[in-house]
């Protein structure tokens with residue numbers, strides 16, 4: 001039922017909540033200039049769209065009332081009952097939890113998950129709340145935009161993904177992306193346009209062939225369309241492929257929705273009869289769903305004109321679940337009763353599918369042991385981050401594999417530079433010790449001490465690396481530091497005044513050391529080949545550099561290799 005339909009019942013709880021919330025927010029505007037009430041309204045609309053019950057939708061309408069207006073939680077309890085008051089209270093508490101990149105992030109996630117275990121709807125309301133706030137983020141001041149975008153990327157998008165809400169998770173990431181990576185976003189938008197248009201033109205030629213073959217086999221698809229890959233996930237993939245868009249085959253993927261599981265497999269067979277599948281690229285997520293519950297058949301084929309195309313095939317129900325995840329499950333159980341749901345049908349993935357929902361429900365018990373909780377947290381949300389602490393309890397967020405020296409530089413450059421030893425959980429450890437989450441780290445410093453170039457062999461954060469290099473150089477040390485790796489970047493560009501200077505400046509701004517550079521004419525003097533030898537082995541850094549170099553005027557082609 002849509003929110004509009006729910007409101008039609010003038011004796012219903014949703015209509016009541018609508019009126020109370022509208023009155024409570026009366027006269028208040030959001031920073032965007034819109035009436036404040038437009039926000040809870042949008043949240044409630046999304047909750048209704050996910051198929052949640054009337055109490056949850058009413059709580060969505062009231063979610064900011066207790067926090068931002070004179071209307072109190074007690075009044076909500078009196079007028080709407082315990083359940084709605086509990087939901088509103090839960091959302092209000094969650095909204096006080098803030099992620100600042102460094103502080104208290106563990107505690108914040110803990111609260112969030114515990115409350116979810118108590119009632120999943122609290123999380124769903126909070127996610128709808130965040131979704132709408134992200135859509136209207138442009139109205140906020142810049143520092144706040146950055147913080148909220150970061151929190152969305154680090155906490156809410158992974159959470160939505162874990163709950164199987166792939167569409168929401170992807171949308172949250174896409175909404176956060178431009179605020180967190182402005183130049184990368186601009187680059188993707190610019191370079192995507194041509195490839196995307198070409199791809200759509202091409203797939204429009206493929207579509208009738210698929211339709212015809214399905215028709216011959218007597219299969220009536222509910223939907224055949226193509227779906228453009230999301231910016232954020234495209235960017236992650238591009239980092240792996242040296243920012244070369246032509247290597248991304250699922251830039252636009254085919255999606256076929258059919259009636260039954262049997263038809264999914266039949267459709268897969270039909271596609272393979274038309275075009276040969278690429279070995280190793282057939283994924284049966286129906287027989288073996290992803291851990292977050294995702295079910296679908298994927299295949300990549302050598303299609304028309306020898307082009308590579310990805311197909312995704314699933315039923316409508318799988319599609320709905322893929323988009324709305326746990327919300328779809330929740331709605332289903334509400335309407336049919338859990339028991340019936342469990343006995344529903346003996347289809348291939350049933351036991352697995354219900355298992356993960358049940359698992360989510362029992363998370364609270366699973367996490368009675370704090371150590372276990374930390375481990376689960378790491379696996380689920382921050383697989384490659386660790387949280388170590390100073391003796392004063394300040395949390396330091398580091399990549400997995402970080403050492404006390406990385407920790408020291410993360411706190412302060414001087415502490416890093418003057419570091420001579422470290423105690424972890426009260427015991428002395430070597431400086432290349434690998435820190436773990438919850439370690440309490442005390443750095444021992446000595447005045448006027450200089451960092452050792454040998455540290456470059458084990459530190460992993462770029463902050464530590466660059467400071468050690470700078471400090472080693474400034475004291476004129478031997479700099480026989482174990483140099484990590486070199487790359488050679490080759491740039492072909494139209495010859496112009498200042499070209500080499502621009503290239504060198506771009507590389508320097510990326511904090512990459514240049515060892516040597518050369519430039520020679522090419523193609524009857526109209527073009528120049530520039531070769532630069534640089535000192536870095538970090539792929540992410542190289543990819544970012546390539547983007548920036550591609551933006552320089554006249555640049556035709558860029559290539560790089562490790563040397």
Ligand code: MN
Nearest residue numbers: 039063064129
């Ligand atoms: Mn809100």
